[in-house]
Amino acid sequence: MHISSSDVVLLAHAGFGVTGCLAAVWVFAEALNAQPGNAVRLHRGALLVALCMCAAWICGGYWYVHFYPPERQLILQGPWPFAHNLFMEAKEHLFFCTAILALLLPIATREKLYSNPAARKLVLSIAGLIAITGLTVEGAGAVIDHGVKVALLEKAPKENR
Amino acid sequence: MDSGAASGSGRLTATTSSFALAAAITVLFNTALSCAKDASAPLKAFLKSLTDHDWTTQGLIDLALFIALGLVFTKTRIAESIDPGRLILGLIGAVAVAGIGLGLWFAFV
Numbered sequence: 632m633h634i635s636s637s638d639v640v641l642l643a644h645a646g647f648g649v650t651g652c653l654a655a656v657w658v659f660a661e662a663l664n665a666q667p668g669n670a671v672r673l674h675r676g677a678l679l680v681a682l683c684m685c686a687a688w689i690c691g692g693y694w695y696v697h698f699y700p701p702e703r704q705l706i707l708q709g710p711w712p713f714a715h716n717l718f719m720e721a722k723e724h725l726f727f728c729t730a731i732l733a734l735l736l737p738i739a740t741r742e743k744l745y746s747n748p749a750a751r752k753l754v755l756s757i758a759g760l761i762a763i764t765g766l767t768v769e770g771a772g773a774v775i776d777h778g779v780k781v782a783l784l785e786k787a788p789k790e791n792r
Numbered sequence: 793m794d795s796g797a798a799s800g801s802g803r804l805t806a807t808t809s810s811f812a813l814a815a816a817i818t819v820l821f822n823t824a825l826s827c828a829k830d831a832s833a834p835l836k837a838f839l840k841s842l843t844d845h846d847w848t849t850q851g852l853i854d855l856a857l858f859i860a861l862g863l864v865f866t867k868t869r870i871a872e873s874i875d876p877g878r879l880i881l882g883l884i885g886a887v888a889v890a891g892i893g894l895g896l897w898f899a900f901v
Contacts, residue, residue: 720898724826735815749876
């Protein structure tokens, strides 16, 4: 078995992204039931979202800059070129929106959500948007991965298929 | 900096409203820059020349813009006068424009 640093960085990127999305859903649920008793927990959840998305940004960025170019070539020569032209291009730019929202979330959760309906709506909106855009980006990652797979399968000798 | 009364009155504090407005503007700026650098090779090359990769530069510009706008809006208290409902709608609208806009751009342009 050989696990390269590229594999570790890529899986860490996806892992941090999923964890950030799950934490955003957690913050959403806490905000729905906002009360003085869960204010600290809610803020800690928001900090976890920001931390996970920053880690996903750093891991994903490092992998994209250093390890993605050969895979891009494979995808573009394979049967699913749109996995790069549409899904990777949209994903790599949409992720910035998720990351900015993740940085905004801990600022918004400093408000007293249990006594401030406007702040509660803002936190619900931010957490919901993070979950939606984050899961969209995760899904795009799966399509990109499959783009590499079908390209490699096409190159494989027919007797191995 | 932030008035305590703001929290109890259903208004957002200066810091929260400022960074929410900064986020909406940054999201729209990011969408415009993504399309612009895809359409303009010289712009993409310029961004690449700053950090060795245009994507890295774009991320750093987005981050710097978000923080700078947030701090400026907090200091000038411009965003505080915006109705929170409009601010939330603006943020949702900006993310919707980004998602749909980027998808359509890379699908058809």
